[in-house]
Amino acid sequence: MTLKLEKVSHRYKDQEALKSIDCELSPGIYGLLGPNGAGKSTLLRILVDVLVPTNGRVLYNNRAITALGASYREQLGYLPQEFHGYSQFTAEEFLKYVANLKGLDAKTARVRVKHVLALVGLTSASRKKLKGYSGGMRRRVGIAQALLNNPKVLILDEPTAGLDPSERIRLRGILSQLAQDTIIILSTHIVSDIEYVADEVLLLKEGQLIEKASPRELLAKLDRQVWTVQVQHDELSTYTTSYPISNLQLQEEYVDIRIVSQAKPHDAAQPTKPRMEDLYVYYFGSGDTSSS
Numbered sequence: 001m002t003l004k005l006e007k008v009s010h011r012y013k014d015q016e017a018l019k020s021i022d023c024e025l026s027p028g029i030y031g032l033l034g035p036n037g038a039g040k041s042t043l044l045r046i047l048v049d050v051l052v053p054t055n056g057r058v059l060y061n062n063r064a065i066t067a068l069g070a071s072y073r074e075q076l077g078y079l080p081q082e083f084h085g086y087s088q089f090t091a092e093e094f095l096k097y098v099a100n101l102k103g104l105d106a107k108t109a110r111v112r113v114k115h116v117l118a119l120v121g122l123t124s125a126s127r128k129k130l131k132g133y134s135g136g137m138r139r140r141v142g143i144a145q146a147l148l149n150n151p152k153v154l155i156l157d158e159p160t161a162g163l164d165p166s167e168r169i170r171l172r173g174i175l176s177q178l179a180q181d182t183i184i185i186l187s188t189h190i191v192s193d194i195e196y197v198a199d200e201v202l203l204l205k206e207g208q209l210i211e212k213a214s215p216r217e218l219l220a221k222l223d224r225q226v227w228t229v230q231v232q233h234d235e236l237s238t239y240t241t242s243y244p245i246s247n248l249q250l251q252e253e254y255v256d257i258r259i260v261s262q263a264k265p266h267d268a269a270q271p272t273k274p275r276m277e278d279l280y281v282y283y284f285g286s287g288d289t290s291s292s
């Protein structure tokens with residue numbers, strides 16, 4: 001099973017959102033990482049055939065998804081970045097409704113709805129209306145609806161947004177169980193999510209795919225370029241304006257900072273083992289490392 005992008009480009013009026021993306025995906029987990037506006041949602045919407053690229057094409061098992069139409073969409077599970085569900089429905093009603101739309105027969109629907117509710121940990125809340133759900137609970141309903149039809153291609157646009165730490169871990173577990181025979185692509189800003197779950201990371205910058213490699217391979221590129229140093233509080237701004245800072249911890253007497261730099265930034269700087277948070281800064285600068 002393969003999903004292949006051939007020179008996929010997309011332009012919205014005056015905005016070039018994707019620039020000739022070439023890439024081939026097979027079963028496994030892909031983390032799509034990039035700052036706000038990099039083109040992640042655009043790429044994912046193209047992969048689920050809700051947006052037709054202005055150039056290039058997507059092939060599923062070597063056939064264009066636009067030609068496959070419904071038979072491709074049947075294989076898909078998709079969580080959009082903005083997912084609301086219907087607030088007057090309970091989670092169970094909503095999932096049954098989606099199962100119906102996806103063409104599942106009544107018996108299969110009952111079994112699958114129960115199964116996905118349990119997977120996302122919403123069994124006990126399943127008879128509550130969605131309007132009474134918290135943001136994170138709604139997100140989990142969104143993940144559940146994407147899993148209903150046992151998709152072969154699972155596309156999740158920022159699935160961890162709003163999830164608490166234990167729910168993030170639960171999601172990792174769900175995804176790794178599916179990964180053997182499912183192509184899973186998730187976008188996120190939460191670098192640690194990708195570090196622990198992704199077989200490969202796709203780095204998207206200004207509409208271009210700048211890297212596609214395993215976390216380990218990417219981190220190897222940063223070898224000897226990450227430093228820790230303790231600086232005085234009043235020296236801090238000198239460093240934050242001169243170097244990409246991937247982490248900063250305020251102590252009473254000084255500040256511990258992590259710097260990504262080819263050159264040693266300070267006499268007392270110590271080389272340290274690269275982590276994913278450093279990778280983000282290396283490729284995208286220190287402007288957007290938020291974990292929300």
Ligand SMILES: Nc1ncnc2c1ncn2[C@@H]1O[C@H](COP(=O)(O)OP(=O)(O)OP(=O)(O)O)[C@@H](O)[C@H]1O
Nearest residue numbers: 012015017034035036037038039040041042043081
């Ligand atoms: N419907 C649209 N009309 C015009 N421009 C758009 C539209 N959707 C996205 N864009 C632009 O395309 C670019 C890529 O947007 P996209 O939503 O794909 O980014 P993203 O990586 O998903 O960002 P985020 O992390 O904020 O979700 C941005 O410059 C955005 O302003």
Ligand SMILES: [Mg+2]
Nearest residue numbers: 040041042081
């Ligand atoms: Mg987006």
